[in-house]
Amino acid sequence: MSDIAPLIGVPEAPVPQGAEAAWFAGAGGAKLRAALFTPPGPHRGSVVLSGGRTEPIEKYFETISDFMARGFVVLAHDWRGQGLSARDLPDRLKGHARGYRSFLEDYRRLLDAYEPRLPKPWVAVGHSMGGCLTLLALAHGEPRFVGACLSAPMLGLQFGKVSPRVAGALTWLNVTLGRAGRYTVGGASDPFAEAFEANVLTHDPARYARYRAQLAACPDLALGSPTWGWLDFALKATAWLSQPERLRGVTIPVEILSAGEERLVDNAAQAAAARNLPQGRLVAVPGAYHEILMETDDMRNIFLRVFDALTGKAAPKPAEAPKPAPAPAAQAPKPEPVAEAPKPAPAPEPVPEPAPAPALAASEPAPVAVVEAAPAAPKPPAVKAKAAKPRAAKAPAAPKAPAKPKAKAPVVKAPAAKAAKAAASKPAKAAAKAAPAKPAPKAKAAQPASAKPAAKPKAAPAKAAPKAKAPATPAKATPAKVTAAKVTAAKATPAKTKSAKAAPVKAVAPKAKPAAAKAAPKAKAAPKAAKKPPAKA
DSSP states (O other): OOSBOOOOOBTTBOOOTTEEEEEEEOGGGOEEEEEEEOOSSOOOEEEEEEOOTTOOGGGGHHHHHHHHHTTEEEEEEOOTTSTTSOOSSSSTTSBOOSOSHHHHHHHHHHHHHHGGGSOSSEEEEEETHHHHHHHHHHHTTOOSEEEEEEESOOSSBOOTTSOHHHHHHHHHHHHHTTOTTSBOTTOOOOTTTOOGGGOSSOSOHHHHHHHHHHHHHOGGGOOOOBBHHHHHHHHHHHHHHTSGGGTTTOOSOEEEEEETTOSSBOHHHHHHHHHHSTTEEEEEETTOOSOGGGSOHHHHHHHHHHHHHHHHHHSOOGGGTTTTTHHHHHHTTTTTTOTTTTTTTTTTTTTTTTTHHHHHHHHTHHHHHHOOSOOSTTHHHHHHHHHHHHHHTTOTHHHHGGGOHHHHHHHTHHHHHHHHHHHTOHHHHHHHHHHHHSHHHHHHHHHHHHTSTTHHHHHTTOTTTTTTHHHHHHHHHHHHTHHHHHHHTOTTHHHHHHHHHHGGGOOOSTTHHHHHHHHTTSTTHHHHHHHHHHHHO
16 A cells, blocks of 8 residues: 545545545555455444445445445455456446456555455455456455355346357457457447436436446546456456356355346356355346446345344444343342242142052941951951051051950951942942851951951052952061961961962952852852952942
8 A cells, every 4th residue: 555545526426434445465566455444443343345247345334334334344455457446448438458467466465455454254254256356356266255245246148139159250360459448349438428318237227327427527437438458357267267166165154146137147157156156146136237336225235134134143233242241140030039939839749649548447446346246348448458467557446456466357347348338239248248157267367467457447448459459468467477366266377378368369350259158168269259349449
């Protein structure tokens, strides 16, 4: 960089505050213009803005202001051959070029010259020819950018009624014949004379008129039609970028915006580039002409939204970091109204109300004490006692049972009667009648329960006993309690213990009835009848 360079302002487009223009040396020592725009306050990063063919820095004052308002430092420049930068031909209106290598070298030198003043991260923005050269620089290894946003990039050209092959052949022929500096087919165009109605660049008359005012204020900014030399450069640059493998090395996000009513560049080539870029994305702008950033607000804002989305990830606002901190603070009070009150709802813990059932069993012994005559009934409680032994621990009556096993054995009759009512079975009544004659032997099976008579009443509440599971448990307990059975009434109890063991197998209740009838004379049959009531329990 060297001397200060001018910036042209007009009432429609004043020079943004914080602007500083200067000259820098490009490839071959060409004198090129650049301008740095620095916004006040903290900076999110930097934007390097490259305009299209014919476009000077001044045309982008509005867009530059948009970027500055978002906290970005903006570096804009005039490509060689346009704006106030050096022109390659004596006729300033000829849009000429000598290949793309000199453009890439100019771009590298621009970045090197301003790098110390450009806060990171960097985002590249380019329109048309500027988008093509920006992508070329990235594909040639420029590593300093974190993302790129390209507006209608020149990745292919439209030739109207002329096919691309014919256009390429004509270009090669004219360059080979030394006519590179001549205008292409169609001749020169007057940049000052074109009417808004005939333009294919924008639908916005105000922005179109603004640029005309800038050209009128400084005619040196104007540029006319391209030459064969410029067309040769454009064809070679776009052909190079059309090779998929040459874009695979560009790993940063690249947003490509296509104009819906494009008349100058090839949208199909833009779509192909988006597919070939590892992080490329194509965004259509319906109804837009070529200059999307000079279009009406509704179309222009599409570009700005894409830019905001890209920079929101690549260069987030510095102020955004602290914002999340207050969010958690706000959330802290929310936990205060903790709905822990419902947590006590685990009151369902009282659901173990099945415990009251054993309580009823405990109460049953009192009436049982009244009925000492029926010893046969104890057998069912014995079976139940075996299953209920774990519950018996809760009943305090258990310790009293050992003192008078015989008397308490009959006590179980009350639970047996209850079990009979629950099951509504007649075999239980038969067992009750048989009890006075020789149900005492039946008590033998029950006598084991006498060891823990309190547990027997508890077994009565457990009505789940009717299943084969309850009888199975008594079978195991009977052998251990045979001694108590002896104390009750009969010495034959040991023999009956065997029958008690068979009792758990009593899955069929009907068989028990006949057994009970015969059990009166024989102690063996009685236990079977006694076992029926436990099943009902």
